[in-house]
Amino acid sequence: MNILQALFFPPEQPGGVSSMVPYIQERFIKLGWQMELFSLPKRVRGKGQEEVLFETFDYTEYRGNKIVDKYIQTYRDYVWWTKMRIKKPYDIIHAHHPIAALVMKQLFPDTPLAVTIHSSYERELILNGKIKEGGPEHRFLMSIYGELEAKADQLLTVSESFRSYIGAHVKQPERIKVIPNGFDEKRFKPISHDNAVTQLITVCRLVPAKGLDILLHACAELKRQGHPFVLHIIGDGPIREELEALAVKLDLYDDIIFYGYMLHPEEFMPFFDVFVLPSRAEAFGSVFAEAALCWLALVGTNVGGIAEQIDDGVNGLLVPPEDPAALAAALEKVVTDPTYRYNLARAGWDKAKKVYSLQRVISQLKKVYVQMKPE
Template identity: 25%
Template sequence: MITVIHVRNSNYPGGVETTLLGWVKEANREAFNHRLFIFAEPKGVHLRSARVMRDQGLDSEVLPWGVYKNLFGAVKQLVGEIRRSPNPIVHSHDTRADVVGLLAARITNAPFVISNHAWHAVGFKRWLLEFIRAQVMRFADYVINVSEDTHKETVRRGIDPAKSITIYSGIDLSVFLDAPDKSSARASLGIDPGDFVIGDIARLWPEKAIDKLLDATSLLLEKHPNVKTLIVGDGPLEQELVDYAKARGLESHVRFLGFREDVANLLSAFDVFALPSSAEGTPMVIYSAMAMALPIVASACSGVAEVLEDKRTALLCPPADATAIAAAISSIIQDPDLGSRLGAEAKQVVFQNYSAEQAIRKLEDLYRRLAHAG
């Protein structure tokens, strides 16, 4: 039995958590035991992530951290868990987890891998975190990138190309096989049958460029007054975005639904999925929208442009370009057959190439090599 100890700073459940749940569901349970360690945060904001992960079947525990940034306590607890685990491998998923994971792995001589979900520093703090992350990566056994573009940037930042690999995250596709029909999903959200619904599911961070989707909504309303935009997710910019929507007079056309776990139900209610981001890795919600055969309008950045093909499986736009997003969505409103063709092709591609089962088999091969090497 190989024990994979995942470490994650998880305040707001998002794509990384969806990735982990998909991997665990498809994992070889006879050969691998996956466990997750989440850092404690002030006001207990980490507890929701821990609950969501436990409810979905991933053994999750909390590492000390809090307002005093208890690095020693977190490393000490993780070292103890590693020493109690058979054939441990430490797998970290963000900068804080990288630092704690590396220290604990070196103390215990356990293999150490890093999942790199994106490079997209916005502001000095994020730049500093990515700088620290790049330094830690030099000491990892492997860096697992979610796209070729992310891999290239990892190598550009000085990581040994032999240690930097690409494994597309994949998604648990079974979740979308029994999704509710559109009318039921819309009724549950109080949406009128005649509305055209644009949706995005994202953590509300700067790089998600939700303000650009609000700008696009304003432009679309000039020609399509039945447009409604649903923003699903929470994060530090939530109130700022709510205020921005009010300032633009969009209160009756934009709804902020907060954090939701019923992703398939929400996607069923959408007519188009929009991803206006200024930077991305390969967001899990793209796979979800593809699995639901939704027409997608997305920024052509990093892994997004690797998974989606313009005019075949999506309409791709320059990153964070409200005018281009609005124009692409308008073309789908005016030509429903275009949307249907894009959605059908995208669904076929995701089921063929991007399942969680495909991803976890590749990861398990890597884990085995590391365990045997030790």
């Protein structure tokens, strides 16, 4: 069977699906399957000219809106690039982004199409203050779910909570299958260490949706209580200067290290003690599973896929979003009790190895592909 994995971001893009799919490809090739990757290079912008038509709604009522116009132009660019580059048929196409999925079905209507919806672009934009809930951009992006349902032969997503979210916007939510992300355990190597001061780490894009302002306020409370720590922030983004200013205001600047962007943070994580990320929303939260495989204690918010990964008090700690006091209390537990922290980390590693192994993903995807393959 010859399968095309259609990405949006190039495979070298760090984090999430773009870094996971090449490992899926490697495993399938070892099993004797044919599998290729395809994505839109960053240099391809403003090339496509074809008109875009959707089956389930008329997008032209949203024309003139900056975000919608950019989305449509990206769709055109993906069409242009796909026509330029793909010259042979595939048995199945598995897309990992709505634009990739809809373009592939447009250009190869007879090829069975699976699409994994990995995240909610509209929720991210709302939480980051880019669009308003119920506004034209939001309505346009929500309409895409119905279009995907009409075009895809199999809808997939990465968590039960995100399936529920998508299910409210499609006609047949029971068609959606859940395959949580999987990770090649060979990438993650726990390292025995004993830090004199508890080392906290977070890895994310520096945007409002990740809740790092809440984390800084929680850390300020932790410091007021006299508990020493160092917080390492790996990642970059539009609110970095704002976060640095907040750290100064909260008298935290000497307790925090801002690293900026890092290509392979999993090589760095095993030297720390606690992974913390108080996201305001998260479809899955791959970085939690990655941190667990590095044998870090987990502290996260009770939202989306994070709450499915963490069993509160067993393999990590969950707190409500937007609650610095609750987050500070959770951090106090893991900062002041190394044995408790170790036990959480060990349980997190055990669950991640069992539930989020790449082998489990391969097995589940094989079943999906076999069921989809035309006779």
